[in-house]
Amino acid sequence: MNMAQNYRDNRTAWRRCVSAIALAMCFCLNIVGVQALDSESGAKRDDYLDTILTDTKGKVFRYERMPVQVFIESQQLEERDACEQAFSLWHEGTDGLISFESVSDKAAARVLIKFVSLPQRTEALSNTASDGGHTLMEWHFRKRVLPFVGHRRVRVPPQIVEVNMSALDARPTSQRTFVLRNIIEHELGHAIGLLGHSPDPDDLMCAKTDENSKLSPRDLNTVRKLYRHKADVYL
Numbered sequence: 001m002n003m004a005q006n007y008r009d010n011r012t013a014w015r016r017c018v019s020a021i022a023l024a025m026c027f028c029l030n031i032v033g034v035q036a037l038d039s040e041s042g043a044k045r046d047d048y049l050d051t052i053l054t055d056t057k058g059k060v061f062r063y064e065r066m067p068v069q070v071f072i073e074s075q076q077l078e079e080r081d082a083c084e085q086a087f088s089l090w091h092e093g094t095d096g097l098i099s100f101e102s103v104s105d106k107a108a109a110r111v112l113i114k115f116v117s118l119p120q121r122t123e124a125l126s127n128t129a130s131d132g133g134h135t136l137m138e139w140h141f142r143k144r145v146l147p148f149v150g151h152r153r154v155r156v157p158p159q160i161v162e163v164n165m166s167a168l169d170a171r172p173t174s175q176r177t178f179v180l181r182n183i184i185e186h187e188l189g190h191a192i193g194l195l196g197h198s199p200d201p202d203d204l205m206c207a208k209t210d211e212n213s214k215l216s217p218r219d220l221n222t223v224r225k226l227y228r229h230k231a232d233v234y235l
């Protein structure tokens, strides 16, 4: 997994968050050392919103309205089915707080899901890991509003989820469906505002996922908590 953020503060300033999921190893560059365990009680925390907000420098990114309109850039049944399953899992897990709608009008979509073949990481970076996908999100300041960042003063183009189909090549057929669905489900988590990762491998939003990953109570608590916050940037 890698995640990078760049900032350029001028009148045309933009911010870009790139996050990616690794199926084998975690390469998130921005994960801060926040542990899943409470330092005093030693118990696992109920959520990891503090980690997410550390990665976004305290800013809350989330949707204002549901459902989130998604354009699936594929006619392949396997790929479309995986998307629909991922939509359902988020919807059911959050009791309808989060919902997605597949739309045929690409221009109306707020999230585009693409199926691509991303290049292998270089040996120096990869330790043989391959990325399952990543979510690209940009937002642009409008004129002369720095340094305040208010949701009415930024423009956020549709987010782009790129699912790396190369990551499935080495997977047995029995795992393929689950890996694909979990990659998409994880990336949708980024798309709805979870712009960082959980440090706990039991959570779907951990940088390291596999065919057995699934939304955990901590994932769901985190997204519920996020959506109770006032947004700094509406997606």
Ligand SMILES: [Zn+2]
Pocket (backbone or CB within 6 Å): 001, 019, 020, 021, 022, 186, 190, 197, 206, 207
């Ligand atoms: Zn990720």
